[in-house]
Amino acid sequence: xxxxxxxIEKLTITLPPGADRxxxxxxxxxxxxxxxxxxxxxxxxxxxSMVARAILGLLPGPRVRVAGGRIQFEGADLAAITxxxxxxxxxxxxxxxxxxxxxxxxPLHTIGRQIDEVLRIHTxxxxxxxxxRILALLASVHLPDPIRLLRSYPHQLSGGQxxxxxxxxxxxxxxRLLIADEPTTALDVTTQAQxxxxxxxxxxxxxxSVLFITHDFGVVADIADTVxxxxxxxxxxxxxxxxxxxxxxxxxxRALIAAVPKLVPPPRRAASTAPLVVExxxxxxxxxxxxxxxxxxxxxxxxxxxxxxRGETLGLVxxxxxxxSTLARAxxxxxxxxxxxxxxxxxxxxxxxxxxxxxxxxxxxxxxxDPYGSLDPRxxxxxxxxxxxxxxxxxxxxxxxxxxxxxxxxxxxxxAAQRFPHEFSGGQxxxIGIARALAMxxxxxxxxxxxxxxxxxxxxxxxALLADIKARLHLSMLFVTHDLRVALQVCDRIAVMRSGQVVxxxxxxxxxxxxxxxxxEALFAAVPGAxxxxxxxx
Amino acid sequence: MQTALARFAxxxxxxxxxxxxxxxxxxxxxxxxLYPGDPFALVGPALxxxxxxxxxxxxxxxxxxxxxxxxxxxxxxxxxxxxTGAAILLGTLIGGLAGYYRGGVEVALMRLTEFFQxxxxxxxxxxxxxxxxxxxxxxxxxxxxxxxxxxxxxxxxEFVALGGREFVxxxxxxxxxxxxxxxxxxxxxxxxxxxxxxTLLIGTAVLIEAGLAFLGLGDPNVMSWGLIISSGRAVxxxxxxxxxxxxxxxxxxxxxxxxxxxxxxxxxxxxxxxx
Numbered sequence: 001x002x003x004x005x006x007x008i009e010k011l012t013i014t015l016p017p018g019a020d021r022x023x024x025x026x027x028x029x030x031x032x033x034x035x036x037x038x039x040x041x042x043x044x045x046x047x048x049s050m051v052a053r054a055i056l057g058l059l060p061g062p063r064v065r066v067a068g069g070r071i072q073f074e075g076a077d078l079a080a081i082t083x084x085x086x087x088x089x090x091x092x093x094x095x096x097x098x099x100x101x102x103x104x105x106x107p108l109h110t111i112g113r114q115i116d117e118v119l120r121i122h123t124x125x126x127x128x129x130x131x132x133r134i135l136a137l138l139a140s141v142h143l144p145d146p147i148r149l150l151r152s153y154p155h156q157l158s159g160g161q162x163x164x165x166x167x168x169x170x171x172x173x174x175x176r177l178l179i180a181d182e183p184t185t186a187l188d189v190t191t192q193a194q195x196x197x198x199x200x201x202x203x204x205x206x207x208x209s210v211l212f213i214t215h216d217f218g219v220v221a222d223i224a225d226t227v228x229x230x231x232x233x234x235x236x237x238x239x240x241x242x243x244x245x246x247x248x249x250x251x252x253x254r255a256l257i258a259a260v261p262k263l264v265p266p267p268r269r270a271a272s273t274a275p276l277v278v279e280x281x282x283x284x285x286x287x288x289x290x291x292x293x294x295x296x297x298x299x300x301x302x303x304x305x306x307x308x309x310r311g312e313t314l315g316l317v318x319x320x321x322x323x324x325s326t327l328a329r330a331x332x333x334x335x336x337x338x339x340x341x342x343x344x345x346x347x348x349x350x351x352x353x354x355x356x357x358x359x360x361x362x363x364x365x366x367x368x369x370d371p372y373g374s375l376d377p378r379x380x381x382x383x384x385x386x387x388x389x390x391x392x393x394x395x396x397x398x399x400x401x402x403x404x405x406x407x408x409x410x411x412x413x414x415x416a417a418q419r420f421p422h423e424f425s426g427g428q429x430x431x432i433g434i435a436r437a438l439a440m441x442x443x444x445x446x447x448x449x450x451x452x453x454x455x456x457x458x459x460x461x462x463x464a465l466l467a468d469i470k471a472r473l474h475l476s477m478l479f480v481t482h483d484l485r486v487a488l489q490v491c492d493r494i495a496v497m498r499s500g501q502v503v504x505x506x507x508x509x510x511x512x513x514x515x516x517x518x519x520x521e522a523l524f525a526a527v528p529g530a531x532x533x534x535x536x537x538x
Numbered sequence: 539m540q541t542a543l544a545r546f547a548x549x550x551x552x553x554x555x556x557x558x559x560x561x562x563x564x565x566x567x568x569x570x571x572l573y574p575g576d577p578f579a580l581v582g583p584a585l586x587x588x589x590x591x592x593x594x595x596x597x598x599x600x601x602x603x604x605x606x607x608x609x610x611x612x613x614x615x616x617x618x619x620x621x622t623g624a625a626i627l628l629g630t631l632i633g634g635l636a637g638y639y640r641g642g643v644e645v646a647l648m649r650l651t652e653f654f655q656x657x658x659x660x661x662x663x664x665x666x667x668x669x670x671x672x673x674x675x676x677x678x679x680x681x682x683x684x685x686x687x688x689x690x691x692x693x694x695x696e697f698v699a700l701g702g703r704e705f706v707x708x709x710x711x712x713x714x715x716x717x718x719x720x721x722x723x724x725x726x727x728x729x730x731x732x733x734x735x736x737t738l739l740i741g742t743a744v745l746i747e748a749g750l751a752f753l754g755l756g757d758p759n760v761m762s763w764g765l766i767i768s769s770g771r772a773v774x775x776x777x778x779x780x781x782x783x784x785x786x787x788x789x790x791x792x793x794x795x796x797x798x799x800x801x802x803x804x805x806x807x808x809x810x811x812x813x
Contacts, residue, residue: 332711334707334710334711357713358713358715359713361711361712361713362713365711365712366708366711368704368707368708369704370704373703373704373705374704374705374707374708375705375708376705376709376723376727377705377727378723378726378727379722379723387709387712387714387722388712388713391712391713391714391715391718392713433708436708436712440712
């Protein structure tokens with residue numbers, strides 16, 4: 001066992017009293033070997049980030065602390081050493097990269113200065129040597145124009161570039177262990193693919209051991225050598241990637257893998273000839289920032305055409321900033337558009353005032369992304385769901401009774417009606433949001449990333465609910481997502497958006513097997529775990 | 539709400555403040571029983587030191603200082619509460635309109651708010667009372683006029699933040715009108731912040747009232763702490779008790795109100811709650 005980089009034995013981390021369980025992590029054993037990528041996977045609240053923080057002595061003490069076990073690294077127990085000794089290890093021997101590079105970098109310092117600081121603290125190199133080292137590092141993470149980057153501030157870089165800079169900083173001292181805590185979760189799928197391959201390359205080059213924390217099985221399939229699955233703080237399964245992903249033994253692992261949407265399109269269906277319920281023609285929307293120093297204009301929607309037929313689900317996919325959410329809000333008229341025409345079931349609504357729009361609100365309802373922000377924290381669930389019908393003239397008593405029926409329809413207990421949103425989990429809140437939309441008996445449901453804030457198992461349940469409701473109530477659905485796996489699973493047709501334009505629209509199977517636009521092709525190629533096929537039949 | 543109460547109760551200073559305030563309210567409630575006469579009535583020899591026939595002594599004209607303080611407490615509380623209430627109403631209205639409608643409305647209303655903030659509060663209050671002629675009503679108007687900008691800025695900020703939240707957008711998507719969104723969704727979500735800041739305003743209002751009365755701008759027919767101090771200042775060296783006891787009353791009241799306000803702020807203000 002002497003070749004291990006890091007050995008965790010019987011690690012237990014306590015939570016403060018009153019938490020949902022006594023320990024964040026219980027009796028965890030984990031061995032990290034040199035030159036290997038170990039993926040620690042688990043759902044939110046499984047304690048995976050706590051493990052990373054414990055290794056670096058960054059637990060939010062004093063109430064969350066290591067209560068037992070050892071973390072053996074280079075002959076020392078990291079759980080027992082002093083803060084001074086830990087500072088020598090941190091950064092130099094063990095480096096960490098975070099999920100959100102914008103918050104991990106100091107916005108007031110240039111990239112060059114921040115990397116230089118690491119070298120200045122931990123090495124005795126002179127100024128010129130350090131500069132050469134930094135340039136080499138920036139080049140090694142494939143950042144363009146390293147000399148200009150030295151003088152750039154974090155906000156001048158894109159998300160992917162910032163993460164590359166973070167990686168350069170982490171590798172500055174050639175650490176033996178790199179801890180990556182969801183490093184690609186905040187990134188677009190194509191950027192994510194680049195960062196993953198970069199981490200893989202650098203790790204091979206330097207022989208660094210990597211502890212990669214993630215919730216995404218696609219990412220695991222792409223990057224892992226060994227996989228450890230964490231459920232509520234307990235390690236339920238670990239082993240080589242092929243065996244964990246190929247032949248999972250623990251029921252929890254099996255359930256998790258089964259919940260990952262398959263990267264296969266639904267069977268081809270005859271093109272729908274049902275009447276159109278949404279026609280958006282040449283929709284334009286620009287966001288202007290007019291300031292003292294000239295104006296900067298972003299074209300969020302640049303002449304977008306979208307058609308949706310009755311009973312159909314149209315997926316809007318694209319990376320952040322592509323305009324897909326703007327389009328969803330334009331169609332629901334939650335924001336005014338600058339040009340073009342929007343017809344809802346034949347009625348033109350683009351030019352209507354708020355008051356004139358009101359009677360048309362029933363036709364189109366929206367399900368929002370954030371299950372925590374989209375419900376009024378001061379309202380009882382029954383009032384949230386009943387509010388729409390009451391606004392439109394239903395008698396409050398009747399509306400409340402119907403609201404309870406809606407809650408049953410989305411699979412919530414009748415007792416939920418009298419409770420407040422904060423008493424529910426993310427998935428349950430999303431069900432409440434769906435019930436609120438359905439209470440209006442809409443013809444069109446616009447879902448803006450309805451499952452991206454949810455864990456994979458909950459995501460599967462909510463997707464199944466949406467599909468079931470759509471079929472039962474003959475709804476048409478506009479489904480906005482950045483996740484192509486989800487899009488393939490739920491959509492009949494997919495529209496790919498990029499910088500405010502629709503670059504390709506086609507039936508799901510067609511767009512998967514024969515994408516016409518190179519950008520569509522690149523998107524599908526970048527889906528994490530694209531090569532990985534699940535072993536368990538659905 | 540219960541956890542909020544428990545957290546408030548765990549703050550000892552705030553509890554002490556609440557106890558002092560309760561004592562003050564009890565004093566005001568019992569005043570007609572304790573001192574049934576007119577506080578302006580001459581009841582004994584002038585300049586009696588405290589501890590004799592009169593608990594807190596008598597002033598230069600032979601009025602009972604204890605009775606004066608009890609009636610002054612009533613004035614302070616009435617003016618403090620009504621002026622703050624008026625300031626909250628006005629501030630919420632202006633801040634709410636600015637934060638909800640944004641654009642030109644916001645620019646106009648917030649510049650107006652800033653205009654009021656640039657004038658020193660006490661000077662403006664003196665000016666307003668002088669114009670309206672001294673009375674309880676004009677004091678309330680003056681204090682409200684200098685207190686509302688803080689509330690307006692707070693409410694505007696809260697409304698701007700809430701306006702970007704998805705549940706407000708969702709409500710818009712249901713077809714709700716402005717009134718429904720504002721009164722059913724946005725106001726209930728910022729009441730706790732308003733209550734917390736409003737409590738602190740009461741303390742300021744009590745101070746301004748005492749100051750106005752001291753300068754002779756209070757209602758001449760109503761007893762007030764500022765008025766007692768004003769009448770006693772000439773004999774400060776020979777009859778310290780005339781100024782000392784009402785001064786102490788002001789100090790304790792404002793301190794208690796601020797302690798309670800800070801305690802409420804800590805419990806109710808979501809931005810401080812994380813600490």
